[in-house]
Amino acid sequence: MDMNPRTSRRRVLQFGAAAVPLAALGSALPSLVQTASAAQDATGTLRMPAETDRHVRTYMAWPALSSVWGSGLSAVRRDIAEVAHTISRYEPVVVLARPGQVAEARYQCGLGAYYGIQVIGIPNDDLWIRDFGPTFVVAPGAVAGVDTNFNGWGKAGTKYAQPFANDAAAARTLLAEYEVNRIRAGFVGEGGSLETDGEGTLLATVSSMVNANRNPGMGQAQVEQAMKTALGIDKVIWVPGLAGEDITDCHIDCLARFVGPGRVILDKPGPVADKKWVAVYEETKRALQSATDARGRRLSITELPGPDRREISGRGDEFLSSYTNYYTANGAVIAPRFGDGYADGVAYAILQAAYPGYRVEQLLIDGIASGGGGIHCATQSHPAAPPAL
16 A cells, blocks of 8 residues: 555645635636746736745655765765654655655655655656745735746856756646646746745845856846746845855855845854855845845844854765755744754754744754755745635
């Protein structure tokens, strides 16, 4: 007996915890695949929700390739299984895995906790579903998925190059599996480069979005307009970032996160941090201090200090020791710890104060972090639809 069955296919858009037939939505989202501008013309209300809005489920992806992870593959798979199990205490989890790896992923992930873990066979190359998966937008009574045209972070032909053909198709495949409308963005990017307050404000780094390796020939104003159209954004707050120093060209989700409207958590490099990342932090702080959000509010900034890299348990040139790369599930903040007891405790206290009413769960994720990412990079939320008008 299959103890982890696939969700049955349904001709639906997701609506809250239930579902609404496409026909019931009339012209709200009139075709299964459309451009961002056409979708906005049809609805006028699509927007990217805050991560703290209620979720239907969390998506994750099973690390597939030893050619990418080498001897660290077993460790990163254990980390992914632990993250999935932890999130399943708060909401359902769906893990994508290559069809030939589904059985192994099910064995390692298990059935999960209260809400369960489901493993489904969708070809993938790596675990970073935040980047290659769909970025969801909502309208009254409906949810759609924005395909941001993942191109392997634009790293073909560089030292960071790795296989990504399956990942590039995963957003389309996943949305078809759940029969959720797919919207093609008018830009190339990744979910980790997009951070919103859910009220029309987006944070993004220039280095990751206004970059010829993603959007050749597009200036900042063109990229901004394409993001506004696809995601229902009113204002983009740009911070400089840093190109060429990591595979993502400095994603915003390792740097600054919205806690709520007008409230931002900012990663502050720990002791002995590389000077170039200290400069990124300082530039980001200045940009945030001078910014207002889409509703004209000044931003309240809470700094989240990083660990002392001499005290952490993980190692590696690409190791990401950012507490800011946490994930908010329904009622919980799933955050990393790195083995620096003092810094781990400070991070816990700051996150608990920032998210009253949420339970903060800290996990040691050295396997994931060794690949240059964190818990947020390894997860993507499927939001519940707002009530229909």
